[in-house]
Amino acid sequence: MKEIINLPVKNVEEEEYHINMGPQHPSTHGVLRLVVSLQGEIVKSLKPHCGYIHRGIEKMCEKDTYPQIIHLTDRMDYLSAHINNHAVCMLVEKALEVEVPERVTYIRTIIDELNRIASHQLWWCSFGMDMGGLTCFFYGLRDREKILDIFEESFGSRLLHSYYTPGGLMMDIHPDFQKNVKAFIKYFRKKIKDYDDLLTGNIIMQLRTKGVGILTKEDAISYGVTGPSGRASGFACDVRKHHPYGVYDKTEFKEILGTKGDTFERYMMRMHEMLESMKIIEQLIDNIPAGDYKAKMKAVIKLPAGEYFQRVEAARGELGVYVVSDGNKSPYRMKFRSPNFSNLSVLDHISRGCKIADLVAIGGSLDYVIPDIDR
Amino acid sequence: MNFSIYDFTSFNQWIDKFLFDNLPAFWAIVVEMTIIGLVVLLFYALVGLFLVYAERKVCAFMQNRVGPNRVGPYGFFQTIADLFKLLMKELVYIKNADRLLFNIAPFIVIIASFMAIAAIPFAKGLHAIDFDIGILYVIAVSSLGVVGILLAGWSSNNKYSLIGAMRSGAQIVSYELSVGLSLITIIILAGTMQFSAIVEGQANGWFIFKGHIPAFIAFIVFLISSTAETNRGPFDLAEAESELTAGFHTEYSGIKFAFFFLAEYMNMFIVASIAATVFWGGWMPFHVGGWAGFNHIMDFIPPLVWYFGKTFFIIWIMMWIKWTFPRLRIDQLLTLEWKYLLPINLVNILIMAFIVLMGWHF
Amino acid sequence: MDNAALKERILGLVPDAEYQENKQFLTFIIPPAKMYDLAVKLKNEADLAFDFLFCLTGVDMVKFLEVVYHLESTTHHHQIELKVRTEDRENGAVDTVCDIWRTAEFLEREVFDLLGIRFSNHPDLRRIFLEDGWVGHPLRKDYVDEVNIVEF
Structure with a gap:
């Protein structure tokens, strides 16, 4: 009893305690661990601990040939697998100065955009779930299934495609591809209204996201927050616009910029982006030129000695691939600048002073894919 | 016989x-x-x-x-x-948990809902006990459940559980007020707290129609606050699986978890029953004053059908709400109660008292 | 500012920087001691305004370790690549830039973790992916791990 009486009197109001969010936690969407310092319900600071699924992809790349590396990039941001493949393919093609058939660039651009829509659909599901609306999850997955069906029909896989190869595509698209994509766009234009009815317009959702987790433009640039999260803060960072690749320079689409940079703005960015992606696809789908689906490549691909960098706009932001080659068939050093890694670094900064529930909403709006952080 | x-x-x-x-x-x-x-x-x-x-x-x-x-x-x-699956599951004992409170907590929660069910009239003459302060008893007993939730959160030796329990405590203590006050609005109209008398009083029209505007407001407030009191979405902050994994029952397994689970559903049944009884006439058929033929036809439908029909309709509304809305944040939850529902309720009681005094109800 | 002018401008800021031929970016090799001062100027001077560090990584060139910075200006849209070389494989020789570009905090931790380049003045230089007790830095060319790496 004596010990209890003699306890030093602490100011309970100011006392902080820590909780581990993750590695197994419903709202971290994977094995990310956040050590959160709390005062009551208010987040004082947080430290991300990553690396639970660090597979050493960069180290593995040093032993693999370039066509093999394509298969590893699928496993980083598995939700924008095509776009990751695209980055490596373009890097190799540029280094070897291979001219890719026009048909390939068209197909790649369309499939990239389909992949982006599928990724944003899954983000929408999980964001809804983070906010406590479980029904969103099934609506989003229902529509994502349509895109996966199109993918499956053309090249047989649904998540880890490895469809692009250096110089072209693994195989030609299915004859029904164009018809099915057009049917999907018609279908999804109707269904995206459901998304707005169910979540966007909901008063609780708006109360919980507006003015929460504000990221200024300066901070977004300084922290390297790219993709829809960065554009919500007004950071014009769309690689498709500023460093065009594929046939993005031949299509018309808007780079939508936000002003407030709060969670709601980040949410709206992705909703708009789905519409913009559909616009891009509509412009291209009828104009796929006839021709070969693959350029002639050497059997063993060796990049000339030197260093190469390729940037693409993945679904979550800017993906950079940096290769130092010594002229061998595998790279000397390969680095992936993954968008999620930089987006994660800002989480501590913008979630200070928020409630636990806000932290979950902010995390949902930054849209992590943990394998992309850990690589 | x-x-x-x-x-x-x-x-x-x-x-x-x-x-x-x-x-x-x-x-x-x-x-x-x-x-x-x-x-x-x-x-x-x-x-x-x-x-x-x-x-x-x-x-x-x-x-x-x-x-x-x-x-x-x-x-x-x-x-x-x-x-059967839950019955056969292993009961995991938590290191450094307060063993006694940890084991007692689910029973407190389930006993509270068990006691409340005793006072509810299912049909004429079909109730375990007919208090003359029935409503007061149900409110008192059903709010005992929060003790179990707090104990569960405290004794689990888990911070998520504790946060969930504290949220639940704040939430139930606040919303208890609105539940009570919205029922008081009807008690003023009915002039009694006895369930059987309240049901009999609705023989020529349910209270939600008899008390028109204030009764309708009271019903809406009751629906919101009772959803909150039973910890159901969009007010399920105590469980909030995307924030607190499972809130206060994170550490429970097997049949003890099933107790919490069952108690949640039974609490929903109880509040739906009260709403049906107090606002929609309980087992009383749908009667319109003066339409003797219509009322006679309605009387042929057994009271149990009326009672369960109304109760399950309200339960369906509560499920509909849960599966449509995202979750509120704790400060918004308390703002809704203290800044909106409570003043609305107090004004509503005054209006109802005035209407009853002037005899403006049907 | 076009690339030729930019090259003059940067060589003017750091006279002993070495210009390196590269198809894609203007590349400079900066002496480690000058890097921090240059970084401050690159970020703050209005005609340069390199505010977006889009990649920071390291390479083990066996003779020396190299830190590679890729910078872009969001106002002028010009890009450069900077390299800092250090032959000291154990001690901190490169100054951190994480107070200039906040994104560098995590990227430098990653470089430290996988390549073992120590950044001086970094606020929180811990391993980020590997566990705390890990021995060695896997992306170094002299790293040996007989258990996890299978040689063909």
Whole structure:
């Protein structure tokens, strides 16, 4: 009893305690661990601990040939697998100065955009779930299934495609591809209204996201927050616009910029982006030129000695691939600048002073894919 | 002896008389209590299982899914299979948990809801006990459950559980006010707190129609605040699986978890029953004053059908809300209660008192 | 500012920087001691305004370790690549830039973790992917791990 009486009197109001969010936690969407310092319900600071699924992809790349590396990039941001493949393919093609058939660039651009829509659909599901609306999850997955069906029909896989190869595509698209994509766009234009009815317009959702987790433009640039999260803060960072690749320079689409940079703005960015992606696809789908689906490549691909960098706009932001080659068939050093890694670094900064529930909403709006952080 | 599905009074009296004729008075009461206890227990379990099944089906309907469809016709026995699964599961003991409180907590929660069910009239003459302060009793007993939730959160030795329990405490203490005050609005109109008298008072029109605007406001407030009081979405902050994994019952497993689960559904049933009884006439058929023929036809539908129809309709509304809305944040939850519902309620009571004084109700 | 002018401008800021031929970016090799001062100027001077560090990584060139910075200006849209070389494989020789570009905090931790380049003045230089007790830095060319790496 004596010990209890003699306890030093602490100011309970100011006392902080820590909780581990993750590695197994419903709202971290994977094995990310956040050590959160709390005062009551208010987040004082947080430290991300990553690396639970660090597979050493960069180290593995040093032993693999370039066509093999394509298969590893699928496993980083598995939700924008095509776009990751695209980055490596373009890097190799540029280094070897291979001219890719026009048909390939068209197909790649369309499939990239389909992949982006599928990724944003899954983000929408999980964001809804983070906010406590479980029904969103099934609506989003229902529509994502349509895109996966199109993918499956053309090249047989649904998540880890490895469809692009250096110089072209693994195989030609299915004859029904164009018809099915057009049917999907018609279908999804109707269904995206459901998304707005169910979540966007909901008063609780708006109360919980507006003015929460504000990221200024300066901070977004300084922290390297790219993709829809960065554009919500007004950071014009769309690689498709500023460093065009594929046939993005031949299509018309808007780079939508936000002003407030709060969670709601980040949410709206992705909703708009789905519409913009559909616009891009509509412009291209009828104009796929006839021709070969693959350029002639050497059997063993060796990049000339030197260093190469390729940037693409993945679904979550800017993906950079940096290769130092010594002229061998595998790279000397390969680095992936993954968008999620930089987006994660800002989480501590913008979630200070928020409630636990806000932290979950902010995390949902930054849209992590943990394998992309850990690589 | 004539038994009727419209009036259970004679049936009850017959059993009572039979027992007292054949047994000493003390044993007659013991047997009577045992029968009532068993019947309520059985009813409790059946309704609980059915509600879990119903929730799964409703939620599947909202989410473009099929829901359980393997065990039995339309998956009807799925919950029974789940019950067996939960019964056979290992009870995990938590290191450094307060063993006594940890074990007691689920029982407190389930006993609170068990006690509340005793006062609810299911049909004429079909209730375990008819207090003259029935509403007060139900409010008092059903708010005991929060003690169990707080104990569960405290004793689990888990910060998520503790945060969940503290949220739940703040939430239930706040929303208890609105539940009570919205019922008081109707008590003013009815002039009694006895459930049977309240139901009888609605013989020529349900209170939600008789009390027109203030009664309707009171019903909406009751629906919101009772959803909050039962910890259901969008007010399920105590569980909030995306924030607190499972809130106060994170560390519970097996049948103890099932107790919390069952208690949540039974609390929903209880508040729906109260809403049906107080606002929508309970087992009283739909009557329109003056339309004797219409009222007579309505009387042919048994009171149990009326009662369960109304209750399950309200439960369906609550499920609909849960599967549509995202979750509130704790400060928004408390703002809604203290800044909106409470003032609305207080003004509403004044209006109702005025209306009753002036005799402006139907 | 076009690339030729930019090259003059940067060589003017750091006279002993070495210009390196590269198809894609203007590349400079900066002496480690000058890097921090240059970084401050690159970020703050209005005609340069390199505010977006889109990649920071390291390479083990066996003879020396190299830190590679890729910078872009969001106002002028010009890009450069900077390299800092250090032959000291154990001690901190490169100054951190994480107070200039906040994104560098995590990227430098990653470089430290996988390549073992120590950044001086870094607020929180811990391993980020590997566990705390890990021995060695896997992306170094002299790293040996007989258990996890299978040689063909």
